[in-house]
Amino acid sequence: MTDAQESAHDSAPRTHGDPGRQPTAADGPEAPDRTAVPLLEPREGIPPVISDAAALADAIEAFAAGHGPIAVDAERASGYRYGQRAYLVQLRREGAGSALIDPVACPDLSGLGAVIADTEWVLHAATQDLPCLREIGLLPTRLFDTELAGRLAGFPRVGLGAMVENVLGFVLEKGHSAVDWSTRPLPEPWLRYAALDVELLVDLRDALEKELDRQGKLEWARQDFAAIAAAPPAPPRKDPWRRTSGMHKVRRRRQMAVVRELWQARDRIAQRRDISPGKVLGDAAIVEAALAMPADVQALSRLPGFGHRSGKRQLEQWQAAVDRARALRETELPQPGQSVSGPPPPRAWADKDPVAAARLSAARAGVSALAEELNLPQENLITPDTVRRVCWEPPAEATADAVAEALTTHGARPWQIEQVTPLLVAALAATPE
Numbered sequence: 107m108t109d110a111q112e113s114a115h116d117s118a119p120r121t122h123g124d125p126g127r128q129p130t131a132a133d134g135p136e137a138p139d140r141t142a143v144p145l146l147e148p149r150e151g152i153p154p155v156i157s158d159a160a161a162l163a164d165a166i167e168a169f170a171a172g173h174g175p176i177a178v179d180a181e182r183a184s185g186y187r188y189g190q191r192a193y194l195v196q197l198r199r200e201g202a203g204s205a206l207i208d209p210v211a212c213p214d215l216s217g218l219g220a221v222i223a224d225t226e227w228v229l230h231a232a233t234q235d236l237p238c239l240r241e242i243g244l245l246p247t248r249l250f251d252t253e254l255a256g257r258l259a260g261f262p263r264v265g266l267g268a269m270v271e272n273v274l275g276f277v278l279e280k281g282h283s284a285v286d287w288s289t290r291p292l293p294e295p296w297l298r299y300a301a302l303d304v305e306l307l308v309d310l311r312d313a314l315e316k317e318l319d320r321q322g323k324l325e326w327a328r329q330d331f332a333a334i335a336a337a338p339p340a341p342p343r344k345d346p347w348r349r350t351s352g353m354h355k356v357r358r359r360r361q362m363a364v365v366r367e368l369w370q371a372r373d374r375i376a377q378r379r380d381i382s383p384g385k386v387l388g389d390a391a392i393v394e395a396a397l398a399m400p401a402d403v404q405a406l407s408r409l410p411g412f413g414h415r416s417g418k419r420q421l422e423q424w425q426a427a428v429d430r431a432r433a434l435r436e437t438e439l440p441q442p443g444q445s446v447s448g449p450p451p452p453r454a455w456a457d458k459d460p461v462a463a464a465r466l467s468a469a470r471a472g473v474s475a476l477a478e479e480l481n482l483p484q485e486n487l488i489t490p491d492t493v494r495r496v497c498w499e500p501p502a503e504a505t506a507d508a509v510a511e512a513l514t515t516h517g518a519r520p521w522q523i524e525q526v527t528p529l530l531v532a533a534l535a536a537t538p539e
Contacts, residue, residue: 145276148301157211165205170221172202177228177307180235181287188376192238193287198304209242216243228311230266255314260481326521351389359439363431364396371427449498460538465497468536472529488526492516504534
């Protein structure tokens with residue numbers, strides 16, 4: 107260990123809540139500037155990767171015997187592999203130390219999940235990691251999300267590196283966040299980075315809890331955390347091809363059918379090859395083909411994204427998808443518009459329903475002002491979709507009780523209902539000027 111590493115190692119908090127730490131959250135998000143300490147090495151060194159049943163059993167025993175919250179993180183291979191599965195799981199708990207688990211070699215972690223399920227988990231951006239953790243048998247009943255806590259507390263930057271630096275005074279090296287975590291064996295620098303990601307999570311949790319309490323927002327955070335932990339798995343997305351980047355350029359139904367056929371063909375290939383769909387065929391190329399409607403392989407090959415790197419067989423399979431769309435009957439073509447039920451796009455409200463447009467404008471202004479007053483992002487005060495739905499189909503009588511009931515139906519938390527109900531009651535009475 108170098109002198110710099112020893113300095114960072116010795117300065118690191120030994121336990122969550124260690125009074126020797128350099129907290130800044132107690133002073134609020136606008137803490138005074140000071141020199142941050144690079145955190146270059148996990149305090150017990152890089153733990154060996156757990157990749158067999160015996161090592162996993164030892165880890166389960168250690169984490170069951172530990173105490174306090176458990177820091178949890180997962181690394182995926184987005185942009186490299188198909189899907190969002192976990193390729194490394196990191197945990198840390200007082201009394202147990204840190205653990206790095208290979209979920210490819212140990213795909214069933216339900217035994218570990220059973221012994222830590224009732225313990226509070228500390229995650230950063232929990233909704234990103236929970237789906238892949240659920241797949242391998244890890245699901246919390248209680249959690250603390252340090253990113254969400256930072257948002258509610260009004261921090262302008264809520265990435266893990268920024269939060270650790272601003273709140274705890276340590277700099278994390280973040281150079282390996284977008285690497286291919288399906289690589290085996292994982293390089294040592296990547297493992298060091300992964301271990302450091304959970305090194306200070308519990309310390310960050312404790313500092314943010316104090317700050318939220320100071321601001322009177324701790325109960326708000328607890329309600330949000332409970333909602334995340336209790337949320338069921340997201341249902342499969344309807345018509346996922348509609349989310350193709352650049353889709354707004356595609357206007358005609360026949361062209362939309364080309365996007366759908368190419369997207370579905372690409373998805374089948376990506377799944378079979380276990381590769382990111384974007385590496386098979388880019389979204390921009392799909393949109394170009396939809397707009398051009400090439401008549402044959404030669405015309406297709408001249409389009410951006412289908413050039414020299416595409417072999418004859420690849421070009422033929424993409425052209426076959428275009429031809430399938432071209433051969434569809436009118437009744438088989440996709441319909442334009444949204445793929446899910448709900449209000450129309452806000453830009454269309456003025457024409458479709460000027461009164462509803464006035465309600466939405468007033469509600470947005472009220473939410474914006476209140477969010478600024480409370481020093482938190484508007485989307486954390488209340489989701490834009492909830493505001494749109496209530497303004498598009500308001501209660502028959504816009505009383506406080508009726509608006510609160512509507513907000514509850516749309517999944518708003520009690521603290522959100524308490525804060526936004528008065529402004530929505532006023533907004534629902536708005537009329538066009």
